[in-house]
Amino acid sequence: MPSKPSIPKGTRDFSTDEMLKREYIFDTIKKVFRMYGYQPIETPAMENLSSLLGKYGEEGDRLIFKILNSGDFLSSASDEDLKKRETAKLSAQICEKGLRYDLTVPFARYVVQHRDEIVFPFKRYQIQPVWRADRPQKGRYREFFQCDVDVIGSDSLLNELELIGVIDDVFERLNIKVQIRINNRKILEGIAEYAGAPDKIIEITTALDKYEKIGWENVKEELVNKGLNKNVLQKFGNIIQVINQNNRQKIEFLHSILLDSEIGLKGIEEIRFLIDTIDLIDLKSEVIFDLTLARGLNYYTGTIIEAKSADVSIGSICGGGRYDNLTGVFGLEGVSGVGVSFGADRIYDVMNQLDLFDNITSSSTEVLVLNFGEAEAKYALKILGLLRKLGVKSELYPDQVKLKKQMSYSDARKIPYIIIAGEEEIKNNELTVKIMSSGEQKKIPVNDLESFILSLIKPSE
Amino acid sequence: MPSKPSIPKGTRDFSTDEMLKREYIFDTIKKVFRMYGYQPIETPAMENLSSLLGKYGEEGDRLIFKILNSGDFLSSASDEDLKKRETAKLSAQICEKGLRYDLTVPFARYVVQHRDEIVFPFKRYQIQPVWRADRPQKGRYREFFQCDVDVIGSDSLLNELELIGVIDDVFERLNIKVQIRINNRKILEGIAEYAGAPDKIIEITTALDKYEKIGWENVKEELVNKGLNKNVLQKFGNIIQVINQNNRQKIEFLHSILLDSEIGLKGIEEIRFLIDTIDLIDLKSEVIFDLTLARGLNYYTGTIIEAKSADVSIGSICGGGRYDNLTGVFGLEGVSGVGVSFGADRIYDVMNQLDLFDNITSSSTEVLVLNFGEAEAKYALKILGLLRKLGVKSELYPDQVKLKKQMSYSDARKIPYIIIAGEEEIKNNELTVKIMSSGEQKKIPVNDLESFILSLIKPSE
Numbered sequence: 024m025p026s027k028p029s030i031p032k033g034t035r036d037f038s039t040d041e042m043l044k045r046e047y048i049f050d051t052i053k054k055v056f057r058m059y060g061y062q063p064i065e066t067p068a069m070e071n072l073s074s075l076l077g078k079y080g081e082e083g084d085r086l087i088f089k090i091l092n093s094g095d096f097l098s099s100a101s102d103e104d105l106k107k108r109e110t111a112k113l114s115a116q117i118c119e120k121g122l123r124y125d126l127t128v129p130f131a132r133y134v135v136q137h138r139d140e141i142v143f144p145f146k147r148y149q150i151q152p153v154w155r156a157d158r159p160q161k162g163r164y165r166e167f168f169q170c171d172v173d174v175i176g177s178d179s180l181l182n183e184l185e186l187i188g189v190i191d192d193v194f195e196r197l198n199i200k201v202q203i204r205i206n207n208r209k210i211l212e213g214i215a216e217y218a219g220a221p222d223k224i225i226e227i228t229t230a231l232d233k234y235e236k237i238g239w240e241n242v243k244e245e246l247v248n249k250g251l252n253k254n255v256l257q258k259f260g261n262i263i264q265v266i267n268q269n270n271r272q273k274i275e276f277l278h279s280i281l282l283d284s285e286i287g288l289k290g291i292e293e294i295r296f297l298i299d300t301i302d303l304i305d306l307k308s309e310v311i312f313d314l315t316l317a318r319g320l321n322y323y324t325g326t327i328i329e330a331k332s333a334d335v336s337i338g339s340i341c342g343g344g345r346y347d348n349l350t351g352v353f354g355l356e357g358v359s360g361v362g363v364s365f366g367a368d369r370i371y372d373v374m375n376q377l378d379l380f381d382n383i384t385s386s387s388t389e390v391l392v393l394n395f396g397e398a399e400a401k402y403a404l405k406i407l408g409l410l411r412k413l414g415v416k417s418e419l420y421p422d423q424v425k426l427k428k429q430m431s432y433s434d435a436r437k438i439p440y441i442i443i444a445g446e447e448e449i450k451n452n453e454l455t456v457k458i459m460s461s462g463e464q465k466k467i468p469v470n471d472l473e474s475f476i477l478s479l480i481k482p483s484e
Numbered sequence: 485m486p487s488k489p490s491i492p493k494g495t496r497d498f499s500t501d502e503m504l505k506r507e508y509i510f511d512t513i514k515k516v517f518r519m520y521g522y523q524p525i526e527t528p529a530m531e532n533l534s535s536l537l538g539k540y541g542e543e544g545d546r547l548i549f550k551i552l553n554s555g556d557f558l559s560s561a562s563d564e565d566l567k568k569r570e571t572a573k574l575s576a577q578i579c580e581k582g583l584r585y586d587l588t589v590p591f592a593r594y595v596v597q598h599r600d601e602i603v604f605p606f607k608r609y610q611i612q613p614v615w616r617a618d619r620p621q622k623g624r625y626r627e628f629f630q631c632d633v634d635v636i637g638s639d640s641l642l643n644e645l646e647l648i649g650v651i652d653d654v655f656e657r658l659n660i661k662v663q664i665r666i667n668n669r670k671i672l673e674g675i676a677e678y679a680g681a682p683d684k685i686i687e688i689t690t691a692l693d694k695y696e697k698i699g700w701e702n703v704k705e706e707l708v709n710k711g712l713n714k715n716v717l718q719k720f721g722n723i724i725q726v727i728n729q730n731n732r733q734k735i736e737f738l739h740s741i742l743l744d745s746e747i748g749l750k751g752i753e754e755i756r757f758l759i760d761t762i763d764l765i766d767l768k769s770e771v772i773f774d775l776t777l778a779r780g781l782n783y784y785t786g787t788i789i790e791a792k793s794a795d796v797s798i799g800s801i802c803g804g805g806r807y808d809n810l811t812g813v814f815g816l817e818g819v820s821g822v823g824v825s826f827g828a829d830r831i832y833d834v835m836n837q838l839d840l841f842d843n844i845t846s847s848s849t850e851v852l853v854l855n856f857g858e859a860e861a862k863y864a865l866k867i868l869g870l871l872r873k874l875g876v877k878s879e880l881y882p883d884q885v886k887l888k889k890q891m892s893y894s895d896a897r898k899i900p901y902i903i904i905a906g907e908e909e910i911k912n913n914e915l916t917v918k919i920m921s922s923g924e925q926k927k928i929p930v931n932d933l934e935s936f937i938l939s940l941i942k943p944s945e
Contacts, residue, residue, distance in 0.1 A: 027597050028596055028815075029597065030527070030531060030597075031528065034530055039525055057849075058875070059872070064497065064498060068583075068613065068627060071492055088530075089552040090550070091549075091552050093549070106567070108566075110558055118552055120492050122529075136489050136491075143893075144881075156554040185882075192872075305869055388521040404765055408766055417519075421638040421646075
């Protein structure tokens with residue numbers, strides 16, 4: 024026999040067991056999205072490369088999977104480029120399409136393309152796979168799902184508040200305890216202004232983030248290496264003392280030092296609104312105003328949001344923020360939006376580690392009817408008809424083989440109830456139900472099947 | 485502004501309205517699959533080209549989307565092939581992966597790769613998109629979904645019977661009236677043997693299929709052109725008279741003329757079993773033994789199944805059959821299976837034409853709370869908390885804009901209930917509910933919200 028076939032590295036098959044767990048996550052997320060008024064869209068796996076390239080930086084462009092044109096793909100390749108093996112130029116000549124790299128750019132493209140049909144504010148969610156030609160490693164795949172939820176066409180901070188509610192609700196339903204951290208790019212800009220280095224926002228934010236891990240002396244050294252002067256360092260020192268204070272203290276302190284920064288004050292006002300109103304929405308999760316949170320600084324323009332598991336150290340499992348110009352790159356200016364993305368793979372890992380998938384197998388077959396031969400199988404078909412009408416997931420073992428084999432199938436599939444209907448049962452219009460957890464067996468008239476089975480199983484569908 | 489962005493031809497965006505309808509179809513199909521004990525798997529969008537090529541014939545190979553290798557994709561391309569522009573050779577040198585063309589080959593690959601973990605008989609379903617570089621035209625796309633359900637590792641005809649039950653159940657739930665046609669490749673082989681042309685099974689079956697459309701004289705001419713002799717034609721004439729008889733008559737007649745064909749008799753026995761037992765499973769659809777049904781003759785080895793809408797003329801909306809060697813091509817011999825595939829796009833078209841999507845909008849937002857300003861919005865947040873706890877899909881209009889704009893949003897989103905909570909309502913701890921279908925408004929205490937809203941809405945989630 025030839026060697027086993029395989030799949031491309033960085034991709035995965037999902038077994039039935041994994042699928043049921045993953046669907047549980049996706050279904051929970053979807054339910055919450057809909058509960059808050061978000062509606063699904065889907066976009067094609069393939070986008071024109073002209074839509075994708077230049078949106079993710081140089082490194083991102085390299086990680087986009089390109090699709091070879093069909094037919095004579097060399098027809099527009101130049102002799103010289105072929106001879107010189109100009110891969111960059113040639114790839115543009117032989118490929119027009121690529122696989123989507125995230126859901127954000129296709130969403131922006133969608134909004135611009137369909138702007139005349141869309142009702143704004145547009146509350147949409149999108150749960151689809153994306154592909155990246157990244158080097159595969161533990162927890163990093165070349166095909167993975169993103170679950171994005173955004174509202175665009177509204178500036179209101181009520182949207183941020185709602186998304187924080189969505190995050191809290193999703194993780195409450197999944198039984199994952201999280202900390203939600205928020206920050207605001209405008210505050211970070213204000214701090215950079217205050218420190219006298221308005222163009223160094225990224226360096227300063229990175230330094231803030233590192234302070235807890237590497238200490239003040241090391242951070243100072245880094246900042247000096249990055250060309251920041253003594254005056255900046257001193258002001259920076261003022262900020263640092265607030266990092267470990269509570270939300271209110273941070274807001275008041277920053278308000279006092281950012282009085283001269285218009286943008287900084289705007290940021291404070293926004294964070295203050297969120298912290299004030301969060302009390303009204305009855306969250307299960309702790310919300311922390313975290314000055315060191317700096318994800319997506321090159322596209323977020325206001326609020327930044329991130330959630331981490333309180334029990335498993337695995338990085339962010341949800342994150343997002345406010346962007347003021349999502350669609351500008353496709354020619355539609357002035358559309359503001361805010362959104363977050365749930366990381367299904369990490370959520371899966373967290374739930375696995377915390378053993379939170381216990382009750383999921385209920386979506387699998389509940390009753391197996393054993394197969395004792397042709398006459399018995401025909402009798403079984405009627406029983407199955409009754410069960411399925413009740414919404415009980417059930418099946419007949421298809422082959423008339425030894426009981427041992429049928430039982431080991433049942434065990435492997437973890438089917439909780441077995442129905443035995445042999446010659447004697449048929450004669451008396453009865454059947455025997457075996458409860459696998461206890462080993463108990465009970466013979467009942469077929470007419471009692473409905474009440475008996477409904478006393479054991481609560482059909483979910 | 486630059487021209488609107490677009491998507492590759494043959495691909496589609498799905499709007500929220502389309503998504504809700506499509507999800508309704510997929511969810512219904514999934515529910516039925518699970519009710520019969522089938523379990524989900526998923527495979528990656530990309531497969532190694534070595535798994536895909538050579539499985540779909542020459543034309544199929546051409547229609548596979550190939551993915552350009554990352555990085556220096558020309559590294560294994562030969563100078564000579566580049567110079568001579570040998571596209572076929574080069575594509576193999578610069579591409580290792582392709583997008584899946586169907587779900588059958590990836591499933592076969594999956595079974596062989598994971599055979600040590602799989603419990604047989606393996607009842608699986610798979611609902612995923614596939615990609616084909618076909619020329620796009622009305623109803624034919626380059627990206628479309630397949631919904632496959634198969635059981636492999638069991639020869640029992642009970643599986644065929646079960647799948648006929650699955651088809652019937654799916655279309656009953658979707659409210660689509662169908663005719664289910666079945667045939668058996670062994671009978672077609674038997675007929676070819678009987679006619680004295682055992683190698684002409686495809687020609688003879690095609691002729692059978694054409695008889696009703698073009699008449700006996702024309703079919704005869706075609707068969708003569710294909711080199712079939714007078715003797716064959718005469719025997720063929722005998723078969724034709726049975727085409728319009730009922731299932732039992734067909735079976736008895738064919739049984740009488742196929743007495744000398746071992747394989748033909750086996751086919752008759754199989755069809756007879758299905759027709760006999762179908763009465764036991766209480767189908768809503770008519771099942772017709774149709775001698776002219778000949779789909780997938782190059783891979784089906786036994787039963788062939790197809791379903792068509794009884795009301796809309798759009799071709800097959802579900803089809804499949806028994807195959808005896810699914811996994812042989814990956815080196816695992818002797819695994820028999822049977823399966824069918826539902827065509828989601830055509831089912832969607834049928835349901836649209838028959839106006840069967842009436843009640844689907846219920847999965848969308850049920851209550852909109854209007855926005856009258858900051859204080860009112862805070863009051864609204866509490867109301868929303870109550871509604872969502874009850875499972876009522878609800879949202880607050882995020883911006884404080886003119887009522888007219890908020891109402892036109894509500895109309896466009898087809899939201900059935902509006903809650904108004906202004907200064908006066910807040911003062912009295914009340915709210916006003918407006919029922920859009922009747923225009924009726926009612927002011928109620930917040931404490932009565934639960935009972936009042938549950939008298940209007942039955943939460944689905």
